[in-house]
Each structure stands twice: as C-alpha cells, then as structure tokens.
Amino acid sequence: MSYPDDRKYADSHEWVLAEGETALIGISAYAAGELGELVYIELPEVGEEIEVGAEFGVVESVKAASDLVAPVSGEIVEVNDAAVDEPKTVNDDPYDAGWLVRVRLSDPGELDDLHNAGSYEEMIGED
C-alpha cells in the first residue's frame, strides 16, 4: 500500500491535501483496505462546518460502519458526489478520484498536528 508524501494523515486514518486556502480530505489506503469494499458514504453538505476531532460523516462496508473524524476544521466547500454515488471509488483510488470533501481551512496550523507519510506508515505498522 502507498502513502503519498504530498499530504498529511490523521491517527483516525483520514488524509488532508492542502491546496492554498482549501484542503481535500479522504481516507488512507490502509483504512479503505481494513474496511473492505465500501457500499455507503454519508458526507456533510456544502456550507456545513466541521471541527477537528469531531465526527463529520460515515463510510460503511457490508459488515461495518466507520465514522469519519475531521482531521482539520473548516467549512465544507465541495463534496465528492461521484464517490457518494459509487463508494467503491474510494477503495479503487483512495488518494485521487476517491477524495471525500474539500474544506476551507479555518486554522491551517492544525495541519502541523498531523502525521507526515513516514510517521503515519510507522504508526499503522505498529497496529
């Protein structure tokens, strides 16, 4: 499994790719693999605020539901409807086509509290 080093990772397995004032959020290949084939995704609507550390949606496989935990705070500015319509996209391409939401960062400093690819990989290695 790969963990691109252009982005940050949370303990709860979401990734954040900062692009100026906004950032994309998705889940790591590890998380997608552990959950198995996703069959349902629920995301906030554009305009809603998410808060770091708080649940903001859910991804579900046939067997299990797993909360999405916000790795950063901000306002939702875009939602990946294609992934909601076809959840398996997240398994097939977790870092690109399988992104989940785009947020306007309310505190870019929160990014510093997240893992880089190397320390994230180390963390899941210890799981």
Place this chain on the structure above:
Amino acid sequence: MRKTSLNAIHQELDAQLIEFAGYEMPVKYSSINEEHLTVRESVGMFDLSHMGEFHLAGPGAVTFVDGLVTNDVAALEPGQILYTPMCYPDGGIVDDLLVYRLGDDELMLVVNASNIEKDWAWVEEHLPAEGVTAENRSYQTTLVAVQGPGAEKVLSAVTELDLSGLAFYAWTRGTVAGIDDVLVSRTGYTGEDGFEIYLPDEGGPALWRALWPHNVEAGGRAIGLGARDTLRLEMKYALYGNDIDKTTNPLEAGLKWTVKLDKGDFIGRESLLEVKRNKVSRKLICFEMLDRGIARHGAPCHDDDGAEIGAVTSGTMSPSLGKPIGLAYLKRGHTKSGREFHVEIRGKLRRAVVVKPPFYKEGSRK
C-alpha cells in the same frame, strides 16, 4: 481458538480470518459483494464446520427430541430434515436448528456454533434416564456447503449419488470424492439450490480439494461468513443472536409454520399457546430504507409521532438489490407491508417502509 479441518486451505486462499463463536473462520476471501453475487449467479463453497452436530439414538430418541423442539419431529420420515426452533418454558428461543431423521431411532441435530455448549447442556439436562444416547460430534465434524444454481453440477462431478432425485430438505449418504459414508443434504441458508455435506474431520481437506476445481470451472468462489450473512438476510432467514434469542419467541419471529401446538407437549408449548391467544405484541418485519443510510442491529424505530415502536435486528446494503435492507421487531399495528416508519441512525430519523419477505425473490432454491 478452534480451527476447522479446512483452516490451512483458507490460508492458501488468502482469506481474511476472524474469531467467530470460538473458531477462526473466514469472513471473506475477496469481497463480500462479489462472493454474494457469485452464489446468486453460479456457485460457491463454504466451510461451515463451526456448526454443531449432536447425534441421538435409541428407542426414545424421536419422542425425546419432539419434546424439546416446536416443530413435528415424529412426523419426519427417515431421509427427511426439518427446521425448528427449540424453546425455553417461557417461549424464548434456546436455538434454531435442523433435525435430520437418520433412521427410525436415530437423529442428528445441527445447531448454531455460538450455541453448541448451551444447547448440549440443555440436551443433557433433559435427557431421559434410559432409551436415548446422545453424542456431541461438533468438534470432529466437517461441514462443507455448496450453494448456488450450479451446486448440483459441481457436487455431481465427485459423487455417483443420485442428486437430481434428492428433494429439498432431504438427505442421502454415500461415497463422495472417494470418501465413504458421507452425509449429503439438499439444504442451505442462502435461498439458492445447494447441498450441505457432513463428514469426519479427517476427510475434510480431501473433500474440499476434490470439489474445488469443479467449483472454479463453474465460475464459483470460496464464500466467507460475511456473504453468508447477506445471503440469508435477503431471504429473511433469522440469525440467532441478531433476530432471535431467548427474549424473542418463534411466533413473533415469523416462524409460526415451525410451531406445531397440536402435536403434543413440548417445552414452551403452554407459553406459546398463551402468546397465540393474546396475539403477538410485535412482529419481525422486513424493511427497505427510503431515506439514505444503513440501519444496523439495535437502531431504534419510531412512528410519525416520535413514539418508539421497535428496533432493528439486522441490516445491511443488499448486494442483490443494491439498496439498504433490514429486519426489525415492530409493535402490532405497525407491521403491514407498505407502512412507513422512521429508523434512528446516528441521531437522525430516516424513513423506511415495511416490505414483504423475501427481499430477493429469484432464488434457485428447489
């Protein structure tokens, strides 16, 4: 943790193994959805060796078992099988099981893996002083299921047994994959045609390996417990521990057809007569979600006024239908098909509708 005789084969097939009922069992080999659809469309092989098998024999065996379970064992002919709940005196369910009539004075009970020890204690506690011997062969028996429209073709490649003449819920015995005295029944938990094959553990791996190339040739796969659960749920087959347990009775669970109140006395009969007289207070119903969301076990159900009317017992995204489905106990008055209600999922009320069972109607079950 116990391992079945097929554990090494699961490892070879790169299964994801989990602990289930004290056994290390495959939950999936590839994807639950793919495995599920494979059984619906062609065929799949399951290791169900975690299930329990009790053998009862003697002149009192049939009468004894008839007094333990709600369905009519005395009416069963040798060669036939029936499905039945086994109840506590208060009508709550000890377990649901299959009863095989192996001979005039010989029966086999096939019980849920999670209930083996509890059921065995229940049998021993009620065993008469003479006339019946009971043996727990759960930990020496391999059970392989071949399920799907292609099941007969796969199994007939390794046996001379007359499978086309074998009726649904009947068993036969003979040589399979070169192994003598193998028990084969036309039974299953999927809604598809299929067979369940019982033999001593020693022969388990040889049986699996003999069947495997024919399974693959027929487009089949190995199927884990994950797909077993979605396949049974699409048929509204109850799962002990989810949909039925000691707090539920067979009448409210929709198993009235297995409760023979006129057959003579059995444990739980008085209570079930009482339930019947007063009508059930709730019923296990099938529902589909109208709003988005998958309702899982335990999710509360509400009517339009916000009053709680029941709870979900099983729920998933149906691989065959592509929409979220589930089972729930709802209070009397709310259970008619077409009736809408609300399920609480992650704090939000979402609309659902009662539908007629089964969810999946195109099964090849004979």
